[in-house]
């Protein structure tokens with residue numbers, strides 16, 4: 001998505017450790033007009049997949065997933081994060097390594113929100129090493145659902161999570177893929 005690349009170049013701030021900050025349009029302030037365009041682009045990419053539900057993870061995945069949900073007329077489910085090892089109830093849960101905080105979180109979805117009839121599209125803001133998307137795929141598959149694919153608003157290709165998931169056979173679409181990033185430049189993968 002050309003506009004995503006332009007927004008990253010214009011507004012992204014590169015931090016140490018391969019972290020990109022996009023707080024001006026995605027992670028703190030939200031550019032709602034652009035958010036709508038992201039949702040429409042996601043709807044276009046997956047229009048032939050008969051998606052029944054969108055799955056994301058709190059917090060930053062939610063606006064993108066909701067925007068895609070509006071564009072596709074679909075419900076959105078978000079996995080909750082929980083640090084406690086004490087989980088009970090009728091839930092699917094797995095552990096996700098947080099890229100930005102370095103800690104591990106349980107991610108949890110109530111069983112009632114995923115069924116074997118579901119064709120699930122997974123959406124998140126960033127794709128780095130792939131732990132968040134892998135956890136969401138696991139949860140969808142625990143519920144017997146079909147994962148039709150995953151979308152990241154921004155993939156950092158050099159952290160390899162996206163390509164590992166593609167090698168496993170999942171359809172991974174990213175609105176922009178950063179191939180290289182350092183203090184002086186950002187290079188995008190040609191898609």
Ligand code: 5GP
Nearest residue numbers: 019020099100126127128129130131132161
């Ligand atoms: P992964 O699990 O693929 O290693 O990392 C993805 C998750 O970490 C996303 O849910 C996102 O919240 C966070 N994340 C990873 N890299 C970045 C980054 O460069 N910037 C921001 N703002 N979040 C990131």
